[in-house]
Amino acid sequence: MSVEFFKGIGKIPFEGPASKNSLAFRFYDANRKVMGKTLQDHLRPAVAYWHAFASPGADMFGPGTFERPWFDPAGDPIKMAELKMDAAFEFFVKLGVPFFCFHDRDIAPEGNTLAESNGYVDRMSERAMKKMEETGVKLLWGTANLFSHPRYMSGASTNPDPAVFAYAAAQVKHCLEVTQRMGGGSYVLWGGREGYDTLLNTDLKREYDQMGRFMNLVVEHKHKIGFKGQILIEPKPCEPTKHQYDFDTANVLAFLQKYGLQHEIKVNLEANHATLAGHSFQHEVAFAVANGILGSIDMNRGDVMLGWDTDQFPNDVGEITLIMLELLRGGGFTTGGFNFDAKIRRQSIDPADLFHAHIGGMDTMARGLINAAAIIEDGTLQKFVDERYAGWNAGLGADVLARKESLESLAKRVKDENINPKPRSGRQEYLENLINRFV
Ligand code: XUL
Numbered sequence: 001m002s003v004e005f006f007k008g009i010g011k012i013p014f015e016g017p018a019s020k021n022s023l024a025f026r027f028y029d030a031n032r033k034v035m036g037k038t039l040q041d042h043l044r045p046a047v048a049y050w051h052a053f054a055s056p057g058a059d060m061f062g063p064g065t066f067e068r069p070w071f072d073p074a075g076d077p078i079k080m081a082e083l084k085m086d087a088a089f090e091f092f093v094k095l096g097v098p099f100f101c102f103h104d105r106d107i108a109p110e111g112n113t114l115a116e117s118n119g120y121v122d123r124m125s126e127r128a129m130k131k132m133e134e135t136g137v138k139l140l141w142g143t144a145n146l147f148s149h150p151r152y153m154s155g156a157s158t159n160p161d162p163a164v165f166a167y168a169a170a171q172v173k174h175c176l177e178v179t180q181r182m183g184g185g186s187y188v189l190w191g192g193r194e195g196y197d198t199l200l201n202t203d204l205k206r207e208y209d210q211m212g213r214f215m216n217l218v219v220e221h222k223h224k225i226g227f228k229g230q231i232l233i234e235p236k237p238c239e240p241t242k243h244q245y246d247f248d249t250a251n252v253l254a255f256l257q258k259y260g261l262q263h264e265i266k267v268n269l270e271a272n273h274a275t276l277a278g279h280s281f282q283h284e285v286a287f288a289v290a291n292g293i294l295g296s297i298d299m300n301r302g303d304v305m306l307g308w309d310t311d312q313f314p315n316d317v318g319e320i321t322l323i324m325l326e327l328l329r330g331g332g333f334t335t336g337g338f339n340f341d342a343k344i345r346r347q348s349i350d351p352a353d354l355f356h357a358h359i360g361g362m363d364t365m366a367r368g369l370i371n372a373a374a375i376i377e378d379g380t381l382q383k384f385v386d387e388r389y390a391g392w393n394a395g396l397g398a399d400v401l402a403r404k405e406s407l408e409s410l411a412k413r414v415k416d417e418n419i420n421p422k423p424r425s426g427r428q429e430y431l432e433n434l435i436n437r438f439v
């Protein structure tokens with residue numbers, strides 16, 4: 001029996017909207033059915049091991065503020081990793097969350113050689129698998145940390161030194177295999193340092209080609225070992241580098257097409273990465289859905305007054321309603337889900353703060369999903385959009401799409417059929433009011 005870390009906190013119940021209990025769900029009723037599927041199956045929420053358990057609460061001006069027994073600097077690194085894992089699974093079970101996500105370096109310490117590090121990861125993943133079996137908690141996705149160690153300071157696959165490329169390849173090979181053993185639904189590649197700080201020392205073309213080669217190697221290995229999960233790239237425009245190559249979904253799509261990977265790799269979007277790229281979160285989800293490459297979503301939010309990746313828990317029901325609308329229109333998740341890539345604030349030092357953060361996030365997502373389903377069931381919004389584009393379904397519009405027209409024939413039709421279009425209102429304010437009826 002492991003030591004209880006979250007003392008005094010039991011299993012988080014669902015108590016309904018009227019509840020004033022801060023340690024209860026008000027909207028996330030896991031088994032409630034919405035459009036034929038339970039909330040849990042729609043949302044597939046996951047806890048991010050790194051923010052919740054590996055991060056000490058440090059920022060660039062000061063050290064960690066979170067007192068966790070596994071941060072004891074005098075402790076044996078493996079014992080500390082075990083303690084951390086016990087607390088993590090205690091948290092997953094008490095929260096009632098079906099999934100978690102991890103980096104190799106979150107669950108196990110780094111050794112002196114890659115072989116030693118891999119050994120630690122194997123040992124800790126075996127412990128995790130036992131706990132997964134006991135608790136029923138599953139792995140949404142795994143990923144390798146290719147950005148913390150100084151060897152990766154100039155990038156992993158995009159490093160000027162091919163030895164770093166090789167090291168990263170070996171690390172990903174192992175983490176992909178561990179993710180497969182653990183039954184992970186996806187494998188994520190976030191290009192944390194795949195970019196540049198200055199073009200003065202950077203051969204951009206070479207680096208892009210290196211990354212294309214790397215991703216092809218990952219996909220080849222996935223097929224070789226028979227991993228059935230989805231490979232995902234996580235776009236982010238900057239931070240830690242000045243410019244990251246996987247800038248946004250449009251950029252990643254172009255990259256995938258250039259290197260022949262458009263049918264192999266999808267995206268893991270993140271709310272705060274979308275806003276850092278100058279897009280709304282909704283734009284990124286809509287763009288990924290429209291292009292058939294939405295894989296999974298890292299759920300968080302930024303702060304409109306701050307220009308960096310604050311990774312806060314979502315709490316804006318209006319915004320999340322629109323995200324859920326795009327998701328439902330796209331048919332929902334298959335192997336993906338909503339991973340809370342979000343951290344509690346540096347001042348949130350009580351273990352209960354971790355519960356409040358996730359409860360709030362899950363409630364916000366549940367409300368958003370219920371609202372979005374009501375908007376879809378109401379049908380007014382879709383009817384408006386359908387009518388707006390109805391001209392493309394038959395006649396002139398259909399002829400253009402069927403390649404029956406040229407510039408010449410269109411010029412002739414405009415003249416012969418007396419075509420003289422009249423502007424029609426986009427009715428933005430009416431539609432905004434319509435949405436607010438459901439929020
Ligand atoms: C960093 C970030 C990462 C990835 C996984 O901004 O989002 O945590 O999700 O490496």
Ligand code: CO
Pocket residue numbers: 234270298341
């Ligand atoms: Co992320």
